[in-house]
Amino acid sequence: MPSRSARPSRGPLSYRPEPGSIPTQPGVYRFRDAAGRVIYVGKAKNLRARLSSYFQDIANLHQRTATMVTTAAGVEWTVVNTEVEALQLEYSWIKEYDPRFNVKYRDDKSYPWLAVTVGEEYPRVMVGRGAKRRGTRYFGPYSHAWAIRETVDILLRVFPMRSCSNGVFKRSTQIGRPCLLGYIDKCSAPCVGKVSAEEHRAIVDDFCDFMGGQTRPFTRRIEKEMYAASDAMDFEKAARLRDDLGAMQRALEKQAVVLGDGADADVIAFAEDPLEVAVQVFYVRGGRIRGQRGWVADRVDEGGTAELVDDFLLQLYAGAGRDAQGDAIPREILVPALPPDLATFEELLGDLRGGKVQIRVPQRGDKKTLQETVASNARQSLALHKTKRASDLTTRNRALEEIQDALDLDDVPLRIECYDVSNLQGTEVVASMVVFEDGLSRKGEYRRFVIKGVDGQNDVASMHEVITRRFRRLLDEQARSEVRPGDAGDPSSGPMLVDPETGRPRKFAYAPGLVVVDGGPPQVAAAQRALDELGIDDIPVCGLAKRLEEVWLPAQEDPVILARSSEGLYLLQRIRDEAHRFAINHHRSRRSKSMVESALDDVPGLGEVRRKTLMKHFGSLKKLREAEVEEIATVPGIGPRTAAAIKDAVAAASAKGGTKVGDGGGGGTAAPGAGPTYSVNTATGEIIEES
Numbered sequence: 001m002p003s004r005s006a007r008p009s010r011g012p013l014s015y016r017p018e019p020g021s022i023p024t025q026p027g028v029y030r031f032r033d034a035a036g037r038v039i040y041v042g043k044a045k046n047l048r049a050r051l052s053s054y055f056q057d058i059a060n061l062h063q064r065t066a067t068m069v070t071t072a073a074g075v076e077w078t079v080v081n082t083e084v085e086a087l088q089l090e091y092s093w094i095k096e097y098d099p100r101f102n103v104k105y106r107d108d109k110s111y112p113w114l115a116v117t118v119g120e121e122y123p124r125v126m127v128g129r130g131a132k133r134r135g136t137r138y139f140g141p142y143s144h145a146w147a148i149r150e151t152v153d154i155l156l157r158v159f160p161m162r163s164c165s166n167g168v169f170k171r172s173t174q175i176g177r178p179c180l181l182g183y184i185d186k187c188s189a190p191c192v193g194k195v196s197a198e199e200h201r202a203i204v205d206d207f208c209d210f211m212g213g214q215t216r217p218f219t220r221r222i223e224k225e226m227y228a229a230s231d232a233m234d235f236e237k238a239a240r241l242r243d244d245l246g247a248m249q250r251a252l253e254k255q256a257v258v259l260g261d262g263a264d265a266d267v268i269a270f271a272e273d274p275l276e277v278a279v280q281v282f283y284v285r286g287g288r289i290r291g292q293r294g295w296v297a298d299r300v301d302e303g304g305t306a307e308l309v310d311d312f313l314l315q316l317y318a319g320a321g322r323d324a325q326g327d328a329i330p331r332e333i334l335v336p337a338l339p340p341d342l343a344t345f346e347e348l349l350g351d352l353r354g355g356k357v358q359i360r361v362p363q364r365g366d367k368k369t370l371q372e373t374v375a376s377n378a379r380q381s382l383a384l385h386k387t388k389r390a391s392d393l394t395t396r397n398r399a400l401e402e403i404q405d406a407l408d409l410d411d412v413p414l415r416i417e418c419y420d421v422s423n424l425q426g427t428e429v430v431a432s433m434v435v436f437e438d439g440l441s442r443k444g445e446y447r448r449f450v451i452k453g454v455d456g457q458n459d460v461a462s463m464h465e466v467i468t469r470r471f472r473r474l475l476d477e478q479a480r481s482e483v484r485p486g487d488a489g490d491p492s493s494g495p496m497l498v499d500p501e502t503g504r505p506r507k508f509a510y511a512p513g514l515v516v517v518d519g520g521p522p523q524v525a526a527a528q529r530a531l532d533e534l535g536i537d538d539i540p541v542c543g544l545a546k547r548l549e550e551v552w553l554p555a556q557e558d559p560v561i562l563a564r565s566s567e568g569l570y571l572l573q574r575i576r577d578e579a580h581r582f583a584i585n586h587h588r589s590r591r592s593k594s595m596v597e598s599a600l601d602d603v604p605g606l607g608e609v610r611r612k613t614l615m616k617h618f619g620s621l622k623k624l625r626e627a628e629v630e631e632i633a634t635v636p637g638i639g640p641r642t643a644a645a646i647k648d649a650v651a652a653a654s655a656k657g658g659t660k661v662g663d664g665g666g667g668g669t670a671a672p673g674a675g676p677t678y679s680v681n682t683a684t685g686e687i688i689e690e691s
Contacts, residue, residue: 012069016055022048022077028089029077030097031068038097040068043090045341047077064299064564068101083344084351091314103297103311114139114148116208121197122169122190123204124162125152138328139211139290156186158222158244159207161200163187212285219245263287265332265367269375270308271382272299273577278382279312280374285330294381298565310339313359317349329353334362334371386574395567396439402568403514406560407553409540413513414438419470419527420518420579421451421462431466432583435512436575445510446582460526463517467530474511475534511539518576520545521552528554544576603645610637614646625650 027047031040044050054075058066080086094102117124119135127148132138156163164172164179164187172178172191182189190200210218226241267282276298283291295312317329329349338361339345349357362368400412416436421429435445449469451462515531517523524543531539542560543552549569550559562569606614617635618624624632624646632643 012055012058012072015072015074017051017075022051023079024048025079026081026083026086027077027079028086028093029075030093030099031072031101032074032076033071034073038093038099039072040099040101041090041093041097043083043086045083045086047079051075051077064101067563071101083341084348087314087341087344087348094315103299103308103315112148114152114211116204118204118208122162122200124164124166124169125156125204125207126163127152137208153186154247155207155210156181157247158218159203159210160186160188161203161207162190164191211290263332263367264330265334266330267334267367267371267374268309268312269336269371269378270305270312271375271378272305272308273382273573276382276385277308278378278385279308280378280381281316282370282374282377283330284370292377294378296382296385305337306339309335309337310341310345313339313345313349317352329357331355331357333357333359334367335359336371336375337361396571399439399567399571402562402566403572406551406562406566406568407514407540407542409514411513413540415510415512416514416516416575417470417512418516418518418575418579419463419466420576420583421459421466422580422583429462430583431462432579433466433470434575434579434582436571436578439571441578448582459519460522463519463523464526464530467515467517467527468534471531471534471536471539475536513540515539515541516572516575516579517541517543518546518579519543520550524552524554544572546576549573603642603649606642606646610642613637 024046026043026045028041028043029047029051030038033039042050054061054065054069058070061069078089080089093099112127112129113132115126115128116137116139117126117135118137152163162169163181168179169191172182172189176192178187178189178192178194181187182192182194188195188200188203190197195203206218222241222245226238226245229235229238229241263284264286265284267284269280271278271280276296279295279297281293282289283293313333313335329352331353333349338359342359346357346359349359362371400414403409404412414437418434418436419431421431429451431449431451433447433449435442437445447470449466451465515527517527520543524541527541527543531537531541541554544550545552545559549562549564551562551569551572552559562572614624614632614635618627627647629640629643629647632638632646633640635643638646
């Protein structure tokens with residue numbers, strides 16, 4: 001195993017292995033820092049090809065990867081025989097060293113498990129949380145502990161296994177008297193010898209099989225015994241079995257059937273943004289959802305969904321065999337994208353499970369619908385995580401201080417304004433302004449702009465116009481206020497900037513502590529030029545570029561790089577995304593309105609006033625399309641002939657289908673194949689995001 005000694009790093013070239021010294025076999029590698037700590041673990045089909053990719057120009061590496069290779073002071077590797085062995089060794093090393101630059105999926109909350117201590121002489125069923133233990137079989141995890149306890153309480157009538165603690169079990173054994181559950185037939189009381197250890201073990205095995213999804217054999221058996229008891233005139237036993245059957249049915253009703261073929265599958269979905277990723281898993285056994293679990297992790301590179309699936313499958317399943325939980329691996333794993341090492345993963349998981357495992361992307365039917373539901377849960381989980389993170393006062397203060405230090409600002413930017421431009425290939429150009437104060441959005445301060453002085457696809461000119469218009473209004477508001485800049489109670493302090501007639505704050509009267517634009521150096525230069533032309537020199541400007549999340553400052557050749565784990569970067573990214581969302585919504589509303597109007601433009605005799613009256617009467621183009629000619633003719637000013645022309649125009653617009661609309665976002669223009677694509681239904685005015 002070649003190794004490089006750990007020494008103070010002078011960059012990756014200082015510890016780069018000699019040419020030809022890295023083998024071309026499969027293996028696992030470790031990067032260590034100057035103190036000898038392992039900071040990253042990875043696997044490779046070809047060690048030489050993979051490791052060589054780290055020792056290229058740092059400018060070509062992802063920001064977090066560049067940070068890793070510059071932090072490291074040495075690299076070492078271990079050659080293995082197969083890719084499956086590489087996966088297993090990678091998992092072992094990640095568990096052992098907990099490297100800081102590897103993805104770490106952490107639970108977004110603590111999920112309860114249903115556990116059966118099958119390793120004990122008299123196994124016990126219980127509800128617990130936390131890490132799994134050897135000698136215990138787990139079911140779930142579930143969303144709520146109370147729901148599991150309720151289900152167990154029902155099933156103990158049918159499967160009267162032990163559920164008491166070790167202390168209660170020992171005390172009952174000593175006094176020779178069972179606890180309450182033994183008296184009400186919800187425990188077979190092995191503590192006092194009512195059943196032997198073997199008989200109790202059989203009850204436990206039946207319970208585990210039922211919870212594992214094998215429900216039909218038990219219901220059939222109880223039905224058969226019930227009818228047999230009835231035929232034998234043993235009505236007391238038949239009634240007891242009837243109640244047992246009802247208890248099993250109530251337990252099953254709590255878990256809806258989602259897959260009609262009774263499949264065993266884990267359904268996985270992701271919700272991603274440039275900084276974080278949320279994962280949700282639904283555990284389906286016997287066609288029913290038996291449990292649910294969620295994780296949130298920081299993004300560590302620019303890898304797509306397939307690479308995220310690769311990392312996640314390794315962490316979720318690779319330890320199953322070691323924890324005696326091979327049965328936790330289902331026959332089928334449904335993912336949003338296939339991992340690059342599909343065959344290797346299927347072989348590894350098949351060995352751990354002791355049977356074939358298939359990893360695939362559902363394309364249609366119930367499984368596709370279920371994965372969409374899981375994806376919806378992942379999106380909600382990510383949104384909730386961000387909301388909790390943003391609502392923490394200490395975190396917000398730290399984020400603002402980090403921004404102040406990184407941008408070398410004189411003061412903490414308590415008020416941050418962010419601007420974004422959106423257009424459709426040079427038409428319907430709009431811009432947005434969002435405001436965050438103390439790290440929280442102030443939606444009442446948001447503003448929309450329709451760009452009028454720019455022709456065609458010119459995001460730089462559009463940004464210059466919107467900054468000019470906003471800060472000219474600031475100067476106008478300050479000029480109309482009673483307090484002048486520089487006087488005591490400067491307008492930037494806010495309290496005096498109110499409208500004397502309404503008593504309300506003036507719309508554009510408050511100066512921000514920082515202006516953020518969505519874009520790189522051209523957009524930043526345009527914003528700074530607009531401020532310079534207005535004579536404003538005390539408001540700092542920066543830009544946030546999407547690709548590498550770089551922060552650009554005016555007249556600087558190199559960007560400011562904030563750590564991916566930085567709360568300051570997280571706040572800037574959230575502000576930028578909010579401006580992007582607000583701009584898109586404005587663009588969509590204007591585009592939808594123009595679609596409605598354009599469908600009626602060519603109707604003879606239908607002017608602007610009648611068109612507005614028509615739309616006010618029906619409310620939408622969809623309702624207008626569904627209306628009959630006679631109903632349209634009842635609108636004031638619309639006669640039968642015009643009504644027929646309107647009906648024909650709407651039908652023609654509907655027949656044309658959808659028009660492609662793109663959003664340029666921070667880049668501004670929707671070029672073919674760039675950015676999200678939307679389909680506009682001219683018949684309904686609805687805009688549907690396609691990608």
